[in-house]
Amino acid sequence: MTRLTGRALRLTVFVGENDTWHHKPLYSEIVHRAHAAGLAGASVFRGVEGFGASSLIHTSRLLSLSEDLPVAVVIVDTEPRVRAFLPQLDELVTEGLVTLDDCEVIRHTSQEDTPGETDAKGKRSL
Numbered sequence: 001m002t003r004l005t006g007r008a009l010r011l012t013v014f015v016g017e018n019d020t021w022h023h024k025p026l027y028s029e030i031v032h033r034a035h036a037a038g039l040a041g042a043s044v045f046r047g048v049e050g051f052g053a054s055s056l057i058h059t060s061r062l063l064s065l066s067e068d069l070p071v072a073v074v075i076v077d078t079e080p081r082v083r084a085f086l087p088q089l090d091e092l093v094t095e096g097l098v099t100l101d102d103c104e105v106i107r108h109t110s111q112e113d114t115p116g117e118t119d120a121k122g123k124r125s126l
Contacts, residue, residue, distance in 0.1 A: 004040040004108040009082040011075040013089060015096040017046060018068040026092060030073045033088050040077040040108060047071065076103065 019026040027044045034042040047070035075082065082100070089098055 004077060004105045006105060007079075008040075008076050008103050008105045009079040010101045010103045011082050011085070012099045012101070013073040013075075013093060013096060014098075015071055015073070015093060016068040017071045019071075019095065021092055027071045027073050029092060030075075030089070033092075034075050034085065037081075037085050037088070039075055039081060039085060042073060042075045045072045045074065076105065 013027075013030055015026050017025070017027070021029040031042045031044060050070035075085070077085075086098075
């Protein structure tokens with residue numbers, strides 16, 4: 001995995017939560033491919049309401065018939081690494097929106113990078 005600070009590129013992929021790739025959730029396939037590509041990180045965010053190119057509003061409100069809520073997969077890494085990953089999205093994303101934004105990474109750490117002691121359950125204390 002890449003340790004990242006400074007200038008970076010944020011890749012956001014907007015799809016529906018019911019979109020699939022070979023009978024698996026599409027968002028999951030994107031995350032697993034990003035991991036296999038060694039990208040610095042990926043997260044999936046489920047929206048509560050939204051619409052896209054179809055103009056059909058999807059919402060989580062109880063009285064709504066729609067269950068295909070919007071999902072955003074966000075990946076951040078250096079520009080060359082993100083751009084090298086884009087051809088995989090061409091294969092996976094047949095409907096949706098893919099955006100790129102410049103960003104600056106201020107901090108990218110994990111528990112393994114943080115000093116401190118671990119308790120009996122492996123949790124770190126600072």
